[in-house]
Amino acid sequence: MDTPRHHDVVIVGGGNAGISLAAKLRRMGCHDVAVVEPKQVHHYRPLLSYVGGGMATLDDLTRPQQKCIPSGCTWYADHVVAIDPDRSVVRLAGGQELHYNDVAVCAGSQVDWDAITGSEEAVGTPAAATNYLPEQAAKTWTMLSSLTAGRAVFVISDRHVPCAPVGLKPLFLAADHWRRTGTLGDIDVELLVEGPRLVNHDEAERALRAAADSFGVRVRTGATVEAVFAASRSLRVRTPEGTDELTYDALYLAPPHRAPEWVAASGLSDSDADGFVAVDPGTLQHERHSRVWGLGDVATVATLPSGGALRKQVPLVAHNMAAQRAGRALRHYDGYSVAPVTTNRRELLLAEFDRDGQPQPTISTPDLAKPRRSTFVFDRYLEPQIYWHRLLQGNLPL
Ligand SMILES: Cc1cc2nc3c(=O)[nH]c(=O)nc-3n(C[C@H](O)[C@H](O)[C@H](O)COP(=O)(O)OP(=O)(O)OC[C@H]3O[C@@H](n4cnc5c(N)ncnc54)[C@H](O)[C@@H]3O)c2cc1C
Known part of the structure; x- marks a missing residue:
C-alpha cells in the first residue's frame, strides 16, 4: 500500500x-x-x-x-x-x-438502469436513446431527426434526475424540427412525466403546457414507466388510471438516477x-x-x-x-434551483425557484419564466462561457 x-x-x-x-x-x-x-x-x-x-x-x-x-x-x-x-x-x-x-x-x-426493466437493453438499439450519457447524446438526435412518421415517446423520470425538466429540451427541439420539415402531423408525440407536474414553478408550468399543446403533444403526469421491451418496441406504463402498454418508433429517456x-x-x-x-x-x-x-x-x-x-x-x-x-x-x-427549458428552436424559459416552489428570480425584469429569444441565446451560447471562465474558476459570491 x-x-x-x-x-x-x-x-x-x-x-x-x-x-x-x-x-x-x-x-x-x-x-x-x-x-x-x-x-x-x-x-x-x-x-x-x-x-x-x-x-x-x-x-x-x-x-x-x-x-x-x-x-x-x-x-x-x-x-x-x-x-x-x-x-x-x-x-x-x-x-x-x-x-x-x-x-x-x-x-x-449515476443512471440507474435497474430502475426500469429493459431500459439499458433498449438504449442499445437505434430506436431508443438518452442524452443523459455523453456517449448516447449524438445518437439521440440521429434517432429523433430521422423519424418522419409513427410514435415518439418521451419519458421523464422523477427519481433523482439531474435538472429533470431539461429532459423536455430534446422534445421541443425535435417537435419544432418536425414542424419545420412538415412531418409533425405524421408523428404522434407522447410525453410521460413521472412527477405531478413538468416543473416546480406555476408560470413556467403554464408556458410549458402551452408549448406542448402548440405541438399537439399528449402529456401524462404521474406516469411511471415500469418496463421497456426492446424487441417489440413497447413499454409498460403505470398511471393513476391504471397500467397501459404503448408502442414506440422512437423512445427518449431521462432515466432514474442513483x-x-x-x-x-x-x-x-x-x-x-x-x-x-x-x-x-x-x-x-x-x-x-x-x-x-x-x-x-x-x-x-x-x-x-x-x-x-x-x-x-x-x-x-x-x-x-x-x-x-x-x-x-x-x-x-x-x-434555490433552476430549470432552463427550450420551448422551440428559438426560445427558452428559465424557471428559478426555492425548495418550496416559490419563484426566486435572479432579476425582476424581464420575466425570465416567459419563453424568450434572449434567454435561449444566453443558455446555448453565453452560459457555457460563464461556466468555463467564471464558475469553474470559483468566481462565485456568497
Ligand atoms: C443532460 C443534462 C442536462 C443538464 N442541463 C442542465 C441545465 O441546463 N442547467 C442546470 O443548471 N443543470 C443542468 N444539468 C444538471 C447539472 O449538470 C448537474 O446538476 C451538475 O453537473 C452536478 O454537478 P456535480 O458535480 O454534483 O455532479 P457531476 O457533474 O456529475 O460530477 C460528478 C463527478 O464525480 C466523479 N466521480 C464519480 N464517482 C467518483 C468516485 N468514486 N471517485 C471520484 N470521483 C467520482 C465523476 O466522474 C464526475 O466527474 C444537466 C445534467 C444533464 C445530465
Missing part, C-alpha cells in the same frame, strides 16, 4: 461541484486542496440537451480535465471506493489513503436518504460527521439538483467550512 497522504481539504469528484469548490477554496486562501476525479475529460453537461436536440456537438462541451483542475490543487486521477469518517480517511481504488481535515463529497449521481454505492457502504447515507449523502439541506454539513460536506447531485439537498443550484451551494460550503473552523455560525441554503 502507498504511504498515506494528508490534505487540508479532499474533494471527491471533479465535476461541476468539485472543481468549482476547489477553485473557491483556493481563492479563499486554502493552500492544500486535493481533488479525486478519475475522468480525463470534463463535460459541461447542460449542453448535452442541445446535442440531443441537434444544436451542439460533444466537442462543444468537452475540455481536458487537466485544464479544469485549479492551479495549486493536487489531482488524483482515481476512483474513491470508501470514506471512513471516523478515521478522516478517503480510500482510492489504487489502494492509496488520503487523510483530511474536511472532505467534500461531490461525486454526482447515488454511487460506496456512499451508503461508507455509512454516509441513512434510511431516508435513498443512498445519497445525508446532509443537512440548509448547511450542507453531514448529519453525523461534522467534517464531511455534501453538495451537488450526490447530496440530499431537498430541491431539484442542478448546475444552477451549485452557484449557491458551492460558496455556502466554502463559507461554512471556514466558519466551523473559526467557531462562527453556519449559513443556510434556501434550496
Whole structure:
C-alpha cells in the first residue's frame, strides 16, 4: 500500500461541484486542496440537451480535465471506493489513503438502469436513446431527426434526475424540427412525466403546457414507466388510471438516477436518504460527521439538483467550512434551483425557484419564466462561457 497522504481539504469528484469548490477554496486562501476525479475529460453537461436536440456537438462541451483542475490543487486521477469518517480517511481504488481535515463529497449521481426493466437493453438499439450519457447524446438526435412518421415517446423520470425538466429540451427541439420539415402531423408525440407536474414553478408550468399543446403533444403526469421491451418496441406504463402498454418508433429517456454505492457502504447515507449523502439541506454539513460536506447531485439537498443550484451551494460550503473552523455560525441554503427549458428552436424559459416552489428570480425584469429569444441565446451560447471562465474558476459570491 502507498504511504498515506494528508490534505487540508479532499474533494471527491471533479465535476461541476468539485472543481468549482476547489477553485473557491483556493481563492479563499486554502493552500492544500486535493481533488479525486478519475475522468480525463470534463463535460459541461447542460449542453448535452442541445446535442440531443441537434444544436451542439460533444466537442462543444468537452475540455481536458487537466485544464479544469485549479492551479495549486493536487489531482488524483482515481476512483474513491470508501470514506471512513471516523478515521478522516478517503480510500482510492489504487489502494492509496488520503487523510483530511474536511472532505467534500461531490461525486454526482449515476443512471440507474435497474430502475426500469429493459431500459439499458433498449438504449442499445437505434430506436431508443438518452442524452443523459455523453456517449448516447449524438445518437439521440440521429434517432429523433430521422423519424418522419409513427410514435415518439418521451419519458421523464422523477427519481433523482439531474435538472429533470431539461429532459423536455430534446422534445421541443425535435417537435419544432418536425414542424419545420412538415412531418409533425405524421408523428404522434407522447410525453410521460413521472412527477405531478413538468416543473416546480406555476408560470413556467403554464408556458410549458402551452408549448406542448402548440405541438399537439399528449402529456401524462404521474406516469411511471415500469418496463421497456426492446424487441417489440413497447413499454409498460403505470398511471393513476391504471397500467397501459404503448408502442414506440422512437423512445427518449431521462432515466432514474442513483447515488454511487460506496456512499451508503461508507455509512454516509441513512434510511431516508435513498443512498445519497445525508446532509443537512440548509448547511450542507453531514448529519453525523461534522467534517464531511455534501453538495451537488450526490447530496440530499431537498430541491431539484442542478448546475444552477451549485452557484449557491458551492460558496455556502466554502463559507461554512471556514466558519466551523473559526467557531462562527453556519449559513443556510434556501434550496434555490433552476430549470432552463427550450420551448422551440428559438426560445427558452428559465424557471428559478426555492425548495418550496416559490419563484426566486435572479432579476425582476424581464420575466425570465416567459419563453424568450434572449434567454435561449444566453443558455446555448453565453452560459457555457460563464461556466468555463467564471464558475469553474470559483468566481462565485456568497
Ligand atoms: C443532460 C443534462 C442536462 C443538464 N442541463 C442542465 C441545465 O441546463 N442547467 C442546470 O443548471 N443543470 C443542468 N444539468 C444538471 C447539472 O449538470 C448537474 O446538476 C451538475 O453537473 C452536478 O454537478 P456535480 O458535480 O454534483 O455532479 P457531476 O457533474 O456529475 O460530477 C460528478 C463527478 O464525480 C466523479 N466521480 C464519480 N464517482 C467518483 C468516485 N468514486 N471517485 C471520484 N470521483 C467520482 C465523476 O466522474 C464526475 O466527474 C444537466 C445534467 C444533464 C445530465
